[in-house]
Amino acid sequence: MNVPTPPLELAQEPEELKNIRRKAWNVYTQAPFPDRASTLWRFSSPEAFWIIPENISSMLERGKITYKLEAPNGLLLSDLQQAVSDESVPVGALVGPEFGKFEALNLALWERGAYLRIPERAKIDQPVVLRKHVSGEGLVLDRSLIHVAREASLTIVEVLEGELTGNGNGYLNAVKEVLVEEGAALTLVEIDLTRGTTRAFVTARHSIGSNAELKWVLARFGEGVLKANLGACLSGQGAKSEISGAVFGFGQGKSDIHTFHDHVEKRTFSNIVLRVVLQDRARSAYTGLIRIGTNASYSEAFQENQNLLLSGDVRAESIPELEILTDEVQCKHGVTVGPVEEELLFYLMSRGVPREDAVRLLVAGFLEPVLGHIPGDFREPLDGRVAHSIKPATEVENVL
Amino acid sequence: MEYRRSLLEVRDLHVEVEGKEVIRGLDLVLHRGEKLALMGPNGSGKSSLSMALMGHPGYKIKRGAIVLDGNDITGLSPDRRAKVGLFLAMQNPVVVQGLSVTNFLRAILKAKRGEEVPIREFREMLVKAMGLLEMERSFAARYVNDGFSGGEKKKLELLQMTLLNPKVAVVDEIDSGLDVDALKIVAEGINRVASEESAFLLITHYRRILDYIRPDGVAVLMEGRIVASGGPELINQIDRQGYDWLAVKTA
Numbered sequence: 001m002n003v004p005t006p007p008l009e010l011a012q013e014p015e016e017l018k019n020i021r022r023k024a025w026n027v028y029t030q031a032p033f034p035d036r037a038s039t040l041w042r043f044s045s046p047e048a049f050w051i052i053p054e055n056i057s058s059m060l061e062r063g064k065i066t067y068k069l070e071a072p073n074g075l076l077l078s079d080l081q082q083a084v085s086d087e088s089v090p091v092g093a094l095v096g097p098e099f100g101k102f103e104a105l106n107l108a109l110w111e112r113g114a115y116l117r118i119p120e121r122a123k124i125d126q127p128v129v130l131r132k133h134v135s136g137e138g139l140v141l142d143r144s145l146i147h148v149a150r151e152a153s154l155t156i157v158e159v160l161e162g163e164l165t166g167n168g169n170g171y172l173n174a175v176k177e178v179l180v181e182e183g184a185a186l187t188l189v190e191i192d193l194t195r196g197t198t199r200a201f202v203t204a205r206h207s208i209g210s211n212a213e214l215k216w217v218l219a220r221f222g223e224g225v226l227k228a229n230l231g232a233c234l235s236g237q238g239a240k241s242e243i244s245g246a247v248f249g250f251g252q253g254k255s256d257i258h259t260f261h262d263h264v265e266k267r268t269f270s271n272i273v274l275r276v277v278l279q280d281r282a283r284s285a286y287t288g289l290i291r292i293g294t295n296a297s298y299s300e301a302f303q304e305n306q307n308l309l310l311s312g313d314v315r316a317e318s319i320p321e322l323e324i325l326t327d328e329v330q331c332k333h334g335v336t337v338g339p340v341e342e343e344l345l346f347y348l349m350s351r352g353v354p355r356e357d358a359v360r361l362l363v364a365g366f367l368e369p370v371l372g373h374i375p376g377d378f379r380e381p382l383d384g385r386v387a388h389s390i391k392p393a394t395e396v397e398n399v400l
Numbered sequence: 401m402e403y404r405r406s407l408l409e410v411r412d413l414h415v416e417v418e419g420k421e422v423i424r425g426l427d428l429v430l431h432r433g434e435k436l437a438l439m440g441p442n443g444s445g446k447s448s449l450s451m452a453l454m455g456h457p458g459y460k461i462k463r464g465a466i467v468l469d470g471n472d473i474t475g476l477s478p479d480r481r482a483k484v485g486l487f488l489a490m491q492n493p494v495v496v497q498g499l500s501v502t503n504f505l506r507a508i509l510k511a512k513r514g515e516e517v518p519i520r521e522f523r524e525m526l527v528k529a530m531g532l533l534e535m536e537r538s539f540a541a542r543y544v545n546d547g548f549s550g551g552e553k554k555k556l557e558l559l560q561m562t563l564l565n566p567k568v569a570v571v572d573e574i575d576s577g578l579d580v581d582a583l584k585i586v587a588e589g590i591n592r593v594a595s596e597e598s599a600f601l602l603i604t605h606y607r608r609i610l611d612y613i614r615p616d617g618v619a620v621l622m623e624g625r626i627v628a629s630g631g632p633e634l635i636n637q638i639d640r641q642g643y644d645w646l647a648v649k650t651a
Contacts, residue, residue, distance in 0.1 A: 342457060347494050348504075350454050351560060352482035352511040361499055361507055365543070368498030 008109045012085040017092075020107065024097035027104035029053055034101060043285030043317060044227045044256045049102045049201045051139060051171070056109065062138025063164060063171070067114045070129040077130065080113030080143055089115060091145060094177040094205035100229075103203050106141050106175045113143035116156070118184075124154035127189075127375055131159050134194065137166025142174040146186070150209075153185040157378055163195040172200040182209040182236060189374055192220040193381055197252070202228040210236030210265070216243045217373045221385040223251030223282070231260035234268035234296075245274040246370035246382075248363075249282030249314075250389050256285045259303075263296040263329075272303040275370050277363050278314035279390065285316075290331060291323040303333040308340065308366050310359070310390070360390050407432050407599040408486075408568045413464035415445075415452040415624075421462070422448040424624035430568060430599040437610055437635065438603045440621035441643045446603045447491060449621065450572045454488040455481050469567055479511065485567030489557040489574055496544035501556065502526070504544050505563060512564055529562045533589055550577030551586075558589040565593065570601045575609035587612030607639045620646055 009018055033050070034041045051059055069077035083089045095103050114130060134140050146156065164170025172194075180186050194200070208214050214232055232241040247255050261270035276284045290301040307316035320333040340362050348358035364371075364386055371379055408430040415423035422445050430436055440446050452459040453466060455478040466474045473481050496504065505526065509517045517525075526540065533555050545553055554574050561569055574586055590613055594600050602615060610632075618634040619626050620643070627646050628634065 341494075343494050344496055346454075346456050346478060347490070347496065348507075349478040350482060350488055350490075351508040351564070352479050353507055354479050354511065355477070357507065357511065358479075361504070362496070365496055365498030368543075372498075 008111060010081065010111075014084065017084055020092050020097055021109075024092075024104040024107035025109075027097050028101055028108055031101045031104070039287045039289070039319065039321065040229065040258055042287070042319075046101070048199065048225070049171070049173070049227065051105075056105075056139065059139035059169070059171070060109070060141070062166065062169075063136040063140040064134065065112060065140045065142050066133045067112070068131040068133075069114075069116075070131070072124060072126055072128070078115040078117075080115040080145060081111060083115040083145075089145060089147075090179070091143075091177070094179075094207055094233075095175050095203055100203070102173060102201050103175055106143060106173050106203075110141045110143040110175075113145070115145050115147075117147045118149060118152040118154055120149040120152060122149075122152040122154070124152075127155040127157045129157045129159065131161065134160070134162040134164055134172055134198070136164060137170050138164075140164065140172045142172060144174075144176045146176070146178045146188075148178075148180045148184040148186045150181045151183040152181075155187040155189065155375075157189045157375065158191070159378065160190070160192045160194055164198045165196060170196075170198055172198060172202075174200065174202045176202075176204040178204070178206040178214075180206060180208045180212045180214055183211050184209070185213040187215040187217070189217045189378065190219070191374070191378055191382065192218075192222065192226075193385075194222060194224055196224065198222075198224040200224060200226045200228075202226065202230075204228075204230050206232040206241065208232055208234050208236065208239040208241055211238040212236060213240045214242070215373070216241070217370065218243070218245040219371065219374065219382055220246075220255065221248040221382060221389070223249065223253035225253070226255040226257070228256070229258045229260070231262065232270070233262040233264060234270060234299075235264045237265045238267050239265065240269045242270070243272045243274075244370040244373055245272075246276075246367045247274070247284060248277045248279075248367070248386060248389065249284055250279040251282065252280070253282040254284070257287075259286075259288045261290045261301055261303075263290070263292045263299045263301060265296055266298055268296055268299045270301045272305075273369060274305045275367050276305070276307045276316060277310065277366065278307065278316060279310040281311070281313045283315045285318075287319045287321065288333070289321045289323065290333070292326055292329050292331070294325045297326045297328040300330045302331070305335050306366070307335075307337040308363065309338065310340065310363070356390065360387055363390060405432050406430065407434075407469050408601070409465075409467040410453070411465045411467070413449075413452065413466065414462040415448055416460045416462050417448060417458060422459075422624055423452060426464070426621075426625055428601075428619065428626065430601060432599060433596040434617070435594060435600040435602060435613065435615045437615035437618045438601055438621055439605070439618060439635070439638060442605065444621045445624040446605075446621055447572055448624075450488055450490075450570045450601075450603060453570055454478055454486065482564070482566075483512070487561050487564055487566035487569045489554075489561055489569065489571045491573040491576060493545050493553050493557055495546045497546060499544050500541055501544055502540045505540075505560065508560060509563060525563060529559055532562070532592065533559060534585055535559070551579065551582035554578060554582070554586050555589075558586055558593075561593055562589065566598065568599050568601070569593065570603065572603045573605060574602075575604060575606065583609065584612060607635050610635050622646060
């Protein structure tokens with residue numbers, strides 16, 4: 001087949017990366033569309049994330065992203081493009097050309113990206129803040145690579161702001177690769193404050209070494225469309241991963257989140273807490289896969305998804321999956337879906353709190369187990385969105 | 401006799417829960433400054449009455465009226481009833497996950513005043529009220545009723561009552577699940593809130609709490625109706641003879 005647009009080739013890039021980009025471009029343009037029967041695509045249509053190759057250049061011209069780092073002295077945010085030319089940076093190690101059709105688009109054509117490397121044994125007390133801002137009405141390819149070297153520890157807060165418009169053409173395709181080496185500890189807080197109906201396709205993979213720890217907190221409050229595939233591979237003995245996610249969808253917002261905890265080694269631990277609040281006509285789908293590999297005995301894995309429905313027109317789906325290939329493991333998962341409990345509303349209202357304020361308090365409380373992990377300064381815009389987005393006359397049956 | 405205005409009047413109240421009539425023509429008057437004990441055996445309708453008074457949606461008022469300080473509150477939502485000055489200290493208050501005691505109390509004070517209470521003023525009020533109830537400071541950071549002991553739940557109910565300072569407080573079995581020390585603290589708390597300007601309806605199964613809070617009168621509820629009322633001497637009679645002799649009378 002005749003390939004209409006070539007993958008990006010930058011003169012200073014290593015030959016290896018150029019090859020990867022070519023492979024990725026072939027996958028994007030040639031691979032069949034994902035099977036809707038697979039769990040990953042059951043709730044989203046691949047067509048929504050497909051751009052015909054002829055249109056990509058013009059779409060890329062109309063989308064913009066900027067990166068800004070607020071960090072203590074000495075820690076530098078590198079342009080990923082720059083970094084790959086200067087040193088050996090493993091772009092594509094976790095999300096490579098064969099990973100998936102739409103991830104391949106990112107790998108073939110990304111131009112700007114963020115690269116953070118935390119040196120061995122570095123202990124950084126203050127949170128490192130990475131601000132990403134998207135704008136325009138086209139396609140944005142965002143790629144980040146974070147490498148936390150042995151025994152380093154820090155908290156990274158990543159804030160995504162802005163809006164991609166253009167009558168639903170605005171499209172963010174983001175890929176993140178994170179290496180947490182032996183004995184390191186990373187707390188990664190991702191706050192999505194994009195406005196409007198921004199469409200996002202997000203893939204992230206973490207590799208967690210022996211006795212290393214990942215705490216990953218995600219919050220997304222808005223009316224955009226999100227398809228996210230979030231995973232962590234517990235590749236060293238004693239590795240630990242905890243994912244806490246808060247989603248508040250309103251308007252026509254849609255979120256389709258897949259998580260994957262892949263226990264490869266012994267004595268690994270994973271936990272997922274996902275809290276979802278839906279209002280208006282918003283929809284949410286969650287599919288969570290836990291795999292305990294043949295070498296991963298004495299591991300523990302937990303997964304909990306709770307959905308709070310503030311309107312009769314919302315829809316929440318939740319499908320946990322377990323794949324256990326060894327003995328001596330402990331796994332648990334749980335799902336709840338339901339409206340605000342009338343007994344809770346009655347309690348708050350009996351103290352004089354009007355119904356809509358009571359709902360706000362209960363929604364905030366419902367999300368607290370996740371938002372409680374977010375440092376104070378960064379919580380305010382989220383709390384504000386909860387307070388301002390909850391409609392007094394939600395379509396909950398008004399019995400009180 | 402000194403003329404005292406009534407603060408709460410319940411007239412011919414009929415209440416249904418899931419189609420079953422649980423309050424069947426109840427009349428009750430509480431005067432300013434009065435503490436009335438409402439006693440009765442299990443299943444007599446004591447808690448149903450308290451829920452119906454507060455406006456729980458599961459307790460449907462089929463007939464009758466509830467008047468609080470001259471306002472007919474029969475059809476009002478629970479928050480509006482609270483605004484008028486009614487408070488219910490619940491027997492089994494619910495756990496509100498993720499909502500701290502501090503944020504909860506700020507919200508209810510804001511609702512009462514119609515504006516945010518300045519943080520300093522709020523802190524002073526809270527520290528004082530918690531001190532009187534012998535509550536640890538760390539209590540304020542915990543989630544409402546989450547993992548609370550029986551005594552802690554009752555203290556939180558009382559803390560809210562103290563801050564809201566209602567005209568009429570209905571106190572539902574606040575003695576249940578309390579040891580003697582906690583009971584004393586809770587009773588002192590109630591005595592402190594009670595004033596000549598307020599009225600209390602103390603719902604209880606046993607006389608125990610009434611040794612610490614002296615009621616002005618006693619009413620006995622059985623099968624959804626008041627079957628007897630009188631002075632404090634009725635407490636001793638019930639203590640000695642139970643409720644059966646009253647059941648015979650109503651039959």
